[in-house]
Amino acid sequence: MPISNRVARLRQQSLAAAPAISAERAELMTEFYRQDLGPVSAPVRRALAFKYLMENKTVCINDGELIVGEKGPVPKATPTYPELCCHSLQDLDILNSREKIPFAVSPQVRHVYEETIIPFWQGKSMRDILFAEMTEEWKAAYEAGLFTEFMEQRSPGHTVLDDKIYRKGFLDFKQEIQQSLQKLDYLNDPEAYDKQEELKAMDICVDALIHFAERHAEKARALAEQETDPQRKQELERIAEICARVPAHAPRDFWEALQYYWFVHLGVTIELNPWDAFNPGHLDQHLNPFYQKGQADGTLARERAEELLHCFWIKFNNQPAPPKVGVTAAESSTYTDFAQINSGGLNSDGSDAVNEVTYLVLDVIEDMRLLQPSSSVQVSKKNPDRLVKRAARVIRTGFGQPSIFNSDLVVEEMVRQGKSLVDARNGGTSGCVETGAFGKENYNLTGYFNMPKVLEITLHNGVDPRTGRQIGLETGESTQFKTFDEFFEAYTKQLNYFIDIKARGNNVIERLYANYIPSPFLSLLIDDCIATGKDYHDGGARYNTTYIQGVGLGTMADALTTIKHHVFEQKNLSMGDLLAALHDDFAGHERVRQMLLNKTPKYGNDDDYADEVMVDVFEAYFNAVEGRKNTKGGAYHINLLPTTCHVYFGSVIGATPDGRKAEQPLSEGISPVQGADRRGPTAIIKSVAKMDHVRTGGTLLNQKFTPQLLKDDDDLDKLVHLVRTYFKLDGHHIKFNVIDAGTLRAAQQNPEQHRDLIVRVAGYSDYFCDLGQALQDEIIARTEHLSF
């Protein structure tokens, strides 16, 4: 369907608006924290801070829009969170001037930071506290690039909403809070007082968001009074009515449902900057009853529903991800904030959930072609092939969306982790590929873990060859190992040592957030925080999962295969000679490098020799992480995704035994090493399916297809078959980048002419021209599957 003039204008405005730093939130937060509140508990202090923001932040209603409310004062004005991490003047200058992903910083903003924000927050932000609490071992490993720490810049998030707001208003939540307060047993429950404070804090947040919506109602009424266009006047009056109704009460129609969600979204992302934008999850399932009702009583035409969704989509695109602190000019990051709207999948009774809104949403994704929100189709064996085929048609248009998930497997993963079947079916995926029980889980990604760096340290008996520092265990000189098994055991020891360090850090950081930065607004929305009186950061969620994301599986598989095959079995190369070649970055060892590249079994070709090594790497990582207890009553699990971290992790590692040169990117997700797969997509799928995806919380497989491969209807059917087969083999996720290398090279040469080119980076898509050169080169290098 062609988009309306209104939507075309709003979309264009959203695309044209330059991302900027807004100091409004930082200033309000500083004003609030300067007040002497007397003795207040941490959750109540955070709730009052939230209330202060909701009372004082600018209310924005853009001309012509149907869904209202912005995170900043205007679209793409991005708030900052100095209580978590405070930008330095240097950070601001880099953000303002860097070539990729810039954020405009006005002289006024810079001035406010210099005079007010930085002096107040220096040394007090969560980032400062967090680093002060970490051990020397942790710092050494962190600086060497063994892992990253998500919570040093953003608060624990990674959660998605379920259907509760479509059934209940915030006044209903208020009642539930009162019931919980009345049930507190001060005599027998030693935590009763803490719970009272948390519940009081939640209650303050309920009122704060209702008040925020009412401010929008007032603004809409004022605008309506001045409006001369009768149609717009009527719309503004309706907007005022909606904002006076939701979120206080449950929504009555499609429009109210979307606006309600949007207020909640703003609340969550203004309270804190939780990792991965919150998102509505199974939007098609949530909206379908409202859509059907509107169709039946004649109040909602399909075109209107689509227009409302268009407006809703644009709201996401107006909110760039919060920019980092401690940035370097070279580091580019991304504007996308990983809100992944799920379509399809299963109903809570296990039946096919695909409905009319599912196809409506796919139309909207295709019409909008926006970076945000991200989108996925959840494909169960019970869903029809046409769902996948319709998704393939959108994929073919070449902007990297939607990604495709195996809904049945996602359920199985959650059930294995101990979730109830119904909660699992109501769950899905978010961020890049992460599995979660929507509305009921704090599934917290804590950082990427650099497996090939552990291998490098093992090869050097615990020393990081880049710095000469002994940061790992002394597991033996690698020239002394007699068998591959001995060597692998040394690797496993080093791996467990560094995972111990990471987990110890995580367990401290989890308590820092629970104690200092509780999140009472988010807690309102996630079961069972109200019922238990516990904060989201303090084990209030029904399920609490801690993930450490493994990176470089393909590099590991090929590097260890080299060692096993050439050093220990065929004895084509001594360990000493291999180390010498790595040390010299293969300079003067080109023939050795060619042997490693071309005469070695490689993961990704359905070759059992290399694939079995990959499975060993997977199992070692699983065993090192799985089942450890976190501080919230839950456990650690693994997932395998890199976002863009395989580029950073590669930059801290010298040459590796798979033939990769120093500082080059590692393999990405669970994909084979770039260019090592030579037998096409079916072989890749067979290889990657040899690990047990069920025991992960998400794996990421990218496939790059040139547009020609999806030219005809028949080709789309073949894509459907490919996806179905991967899922039959228990694959978790697959994503297709439809692009040809020639186009990418042209874009690299003439970025001006290819600004609209969106490519799949990892678990998400980004503008190709916004990526750094290394990442651009890496994407070009990913094997193209030309099968003609």
Added chain:
Amino acid sequence: MITGLVFDIKKFSIHDGPGIRTTIFFKGCPLTCWWCHNPESQAVGAEIVFGQGKCIRCHACLVRCEQEAISWNGDGVASTDSQKCTLCGQCVEACYTEARQIVGQKMTVAQVMEKIEEDIAFYDESGGGVTFSGGEPLLQRNFLLALLRACKEKEIHTAVDTCGFASWEKLDSIREYVDLFLYDLKLMDDASHRKFTGVPNKLILENLQALSQQGHNIALRIPIIPGVNDDDENLRRTGAFAATSLHLKRVDILPYHYTAIDKYDRLHKVYGLSETRPPLDERMAEIAQILQKFDLQVKIGG
């Protein structure tokens, strides 16, 4: 043990019959079509090819060769004396950059079946299977027959891509194991056929008619080579033959492409159509219309 010479195995083959397939390329062909895009398939025996761009001048091939068949010219480029070379493959093994490659691997039926069976999950899902192509698979009839039987034992869908230039006895022996023939029809005029493919077309047309009469499932495939067979006269004769003598419903027309030019260089062969360009989309559509007049369903591309 029956063995055959295979020069390539391609997975996710999606234009050689229904569904997702694996295509097995047999070495050796009785025809020498000017436009052949697998020139390495033509010779019956194995061959060694050399890609200069990949060579790092390490001389490992020279050192390894026991026949002293490899020498180096002034530019540092290796040349192989085919009189001395025994195709033992030692130089290929020594060549880590894959500049030297052997075209044509001797494989057993079990080895080929192992490769075919790797993608069974994809065949099941897509209604795909295996396609035997080449070269000309019927040149290695015994090997082909053994593979076809092995596939049928495992209920794997089979297609044979043939030029049709083989004795009826050979075709007759395999046809009960073939679910689909992909039958190439190039030129109706015998003299032109001889000129551009090196053989007469009488046997090809007779075999096609015989297979059709036996009720076999046949997909007729016509490569469209500008200046060779894309004239209206040839197309009308082809259409008439397909519709009246064969009672076929469907033909595929495959536009010529010249992606194989550099393969000819590597094989030291001369490419006779270096001036020929692929047919325009408009011309392909016109050709489809000509054939549709004979009540045929025409698909552009395979």
